[in-house]
Amino acid sequence: MNSVRRFLNNSDINRFRFYFQLFAFALLIYGGYLAINIGDQLPTFACVFNDKRGGSCYLLGFQHQMTFPYARLFSGAGIGVLTGLFTFVIYFVFFNKAWCGFACPLGAMQDWLTILRRKMGIYYSTYTEPAFKGLSTIKYVLLALLILIPMGIGNSFFGLPTLNHDFAVPFCMICPGRTLLPLFSGDFSQLAIDFSSKTKMVFSGLGMAITGMFLAGAFVKKRFFCLFCPMSALHYIFSRASLLRLSKDGDKCTRCGNCYRVCDVGIRAIADDLDHKNIVKDDCMMCLKCVSACPEDGCLKASFLGLPVYESTAEGFFRRRLQKDD
Amino acid sequence: MIESERRARVKKSTSLHLAMEAAETLRQITEFPDNPESMAYFYDLYQSRFKDGMILPQNGGKLVGTMCLQVPDELIVAAGAVPVRLCSGAYAFDQAGGDFMPAKSCPLVRATMGMMQVNNDTLKENLATVVIPTTCDQKRSSAEMLKSMDYPVTVLEMPATKESEEARTYWQESVKQFALSIQKICGRKITVKGLNAAVRSRLEAGQLYRSLQQLRGEANPVILGKDLWLVANSYFFDDPDQWCRAVRKLIAELEKRKSENFSAINLKAPRLLFTGSPPIFPNLKVPILVEQSGGVVVADETCSSERLLHDAVAFDEKNLNDMVPAIADRYLKPCTCPCLTPNTDRAKKILDLVRLNRVEGVVYQAFSGCLPYEMEQRVIGDMLSREGIPMLFVETDYSPEDQGQLSTRVEAFIESIKVRKRKQQ
Numbered sequence: 032m033n034s035v036r037r038f039l040n041n042s043d044i045n046r047f048r049f050y051f052q053l054f055a056f057a058l059l060i061y062g063g064y065l066a067i068n069i070g071d072q073l074p075t076f077a078c079v080f081n082d083k084r085g086g087s088c089y090l091l092g093f094q095h096q097m098t099f100p101y102a103r104l105f106s107g108a109g110i111g112v113l114t115g116l117f118t119f120v121i122y123f124v125f126f127n128k129a130w131c132g133f134a135c136p137l138g139a140m141q142d143w144l145t146i147l148r149r150k151m152g153i154y155y156s157t158y159t160e161p162a163f164k165g166l167s168t169i170k171y172v173l174l175a176l177l178i179l180i181p182m183g184i185g186n187s188f189f190g191l192p193t194l195n196h197d198f199a200v201p202f203c204m205i206c207p208g209r210t211l212l213p214l215f216s217g218d219f220s221q222l223a224i225d226f227s228s229k230t231k232m233v234f235s236g237l238g239m240a241i242t243g244m245f246l247a248g249a250f251v252k253k254r255f256f257c258l259f260c261p262m263s264a265l266h267y268i269f270s271r272a273s274l275l276r277l278s279k280d281g282d283k284c285t286r287c288g289n290c291y292r293v294c295d296v297g298i299r300a301i302a303d304d305l306d307h308k309n310i311v312k313d314d315c316m317m318c319l320k321c322v323s324a325c326p327e328d329g330c331l332k333a334s335f336l337g338l339p340v341y342e343s344t345a346e347g348f349f350r351r352r353l354q355k356d357d
Numbered sequence: 358m359i360e361s362e363r364r365a366r367v368k369k370s371t372s373l374h375l376a377m378e379a380a381e382t383l384r385q386i387t388e389f390p391d392n393p394e395s396m397a398y399f400y401d402l403y404q405s406r407f408k409d410g411m412i413l414p415q416n417g418g419k420l421v422g423t424m425c426l427q428v429p430d431e432l433i434v435a436a437g438a439v440p441v442r443l444c445s446g447a448y449a450f451d452q453a454g455g456d457f458m459p460a461k462s463c464p465l466v467r468a469t470m471g472m473m474q475v476n477n478d479t480l481k482e483n484l485a486t487v488v489i490p491t492t493c494d495q496k497r498s499s500a501e502m503l504k505s506m507d508y509p510v511t512v513l514e515m516p517a518t519k520e521s522e523e524a525r526t527y528w529q530e531s532v533k534q535f536a537l538s539i540q541k542i543c544g545r546k547i548t549v550k551g552l553n554a555a556v557r558s559r560l561e562a563g564q565l566y567r568s569l570q571q572l573r574g575e576a577n578p579v580i581l582g583k584d585l586w587l588v589a590n591s592y593f594f595d596d597p598d599q600w601c602r603a604v605r606k607l608i609a610e611l612e613k614r615k616s617e618n619f620s621a622i623n624l625k626a627p628r629l630l631f632t633g634s635p636p637i638f639p640n641l642k643v644p645i646l647v648e649q650s651g652g653v654v655v656a657d658e659t660c661s662s663e664r665l666l667h668d669a670v671a672f673d674e675k676n677l678n679d680m681v682p683a684i685a686d687r688y689l690k691p692c693t694c695p696c697l698t699p700n701t702d703r704a705k706k707i708l709d710l711v712r713l714n715r716v717e718g719v720v721y722q723a724f725s726g727c728l729p730y731e732m733e734q735r736v737i738g739d740m741l742s743r744e745g746i747p748m749l750f751v752e753t754d755y756s757p758e759d760q761g762q763l764s765t766r767v768e769a770f771i772e773s774i775k776v777r778k779r780k781q782q
Binding site: 149152154155159160282283285286287288289292293299302305320324326345348349352353 | 561691709
């Protein structure tokens, strides 16, 4: 058991993650060819607009369900909404935010853009701390909007007229997953502005603009889009209940900041928070790069059901650092 | 003419005193029974380096003097120069410094300045620049003094706190400017390849130091603290590759000792942690005294050993824009120097070392004149008493005069821990 643990702790999680992301990408984008469908309430961007997908993102169904009038939402149909949410939570609870770091196809694409940038020798951009704090609230606003806008279709707020059905899946309309992921199975139809109605025109225009920003942003800033992702906000609500945890022993931390330096999303608390054991923040994607960059024995630890899966050790740190010479 | 003759005389007598001092410290160190055979490398190293009054490395290349461990060695190495830490522990130099330094200044700074003054001619010839980070007041002010002695000085601006993100970015910028100026001074551009090699070399040294530390923190320590200080201290001026080779050999011998269940000291010896103002060869007065009196130093939190070698650089992308700030981070973020405010990390670090190495008492050395350490003594003492760990606070300097008084106090402290242990059993 100890030798297995030692092997894991000495391993290079980044390489594993790279291959796992490839596998997950293939599964979620092309699973349909092999008649694979791992679920319709996935807590990750397995885009529904891609016909060959091997599973579906929860957000599309969720937005649809939010269009129900109150009467329907609080009747028997509400059970369907709850089971949907429940299924989503079950999926999520197993892997926590590792869904973002290991499975999300949009996340993988951003990481590939990062690799491309690095190979070209271009330096990444970062946000200043106040900018980071301000921007990271946007995902909650998006989450609120993707619930409230569809609700405005089935119900009237404050006696205002209800919205038309073109508003049904507002987030999908602006999500770069919708425009980009179908491309991988040869479907270019989403990469366009839809002029069939004013609403659709505005939304799909926004979607195209955001797609452009996604590509440009992810090229210069690591995991650019994740800071704004409403899925990440939804994750965070259930994160505490998860079986997979990332914890920190503040007593062992020297605050050397290695974890903060390698963090793709720039979470400062990982280095400076000494009080909280559960160190998963809302922007975290559980890529575990921090664990692999920590030179203190047992300071950072990923555990599943209390069983340590990947733990920071001095031995593993030096092995990775001194072996790595790409 | 008379002045230059006087100088030559002072230089000669100082180096004579230094050689005697070094020989005396080495005598005390080697007098202990069961010294590891591989320590011979280090004993010889000090013997040869101190016998003619100089400690400069002899392995060629431009030398860059550093006055603190806050100076990123990696950048100097990558710029093709050899870093040498000038902080001196010699009483001979301390006395020489006494001629022109305030009576109440810190002996470490006084000795370093004394050395720079006495060996002005040789050092100036050899040092491409002297790098002084703006850490404590006395180090800061020595920059101006060195300039007046005609040394080329590079001031490395360092914030007085490390808590805020602003302090971190300020320091990163400061280190970046330092990288730019050091490559100009040394005449070689810092490249990714060169910097990576320098980082790796530092990492190897850090890894070896950690293994050594682990070995002395064993339930039966296989090496004594006094030897570990010699090893860590020699990183100030020794060639890193030779140093690593010698330490690897030492570790192999100690591992063998461990497998044979050998212990370098009586198992009942109180296990102590040493912290405070840094013991630097030949001033290993207090650590040696502690181990002569029957204690064993199983861990330390000083800038001449643990803090010098423990922390490790990690960068994310192999390009200068990420590597240089990563190196900057390593020299500020985990630093527990009391010139930083707040310095809660130091108490935390001490506590962690206490737990990790099953420490039974702490020896806190403060050089008289080193106000930051003298003042922080209270906070650390209170923290330790809450944890039930006794602490001995010693205020001392480089002179051998307080030896008698010190040994009485140290012996009493060690005896009290022994009594406590017996009662607990």
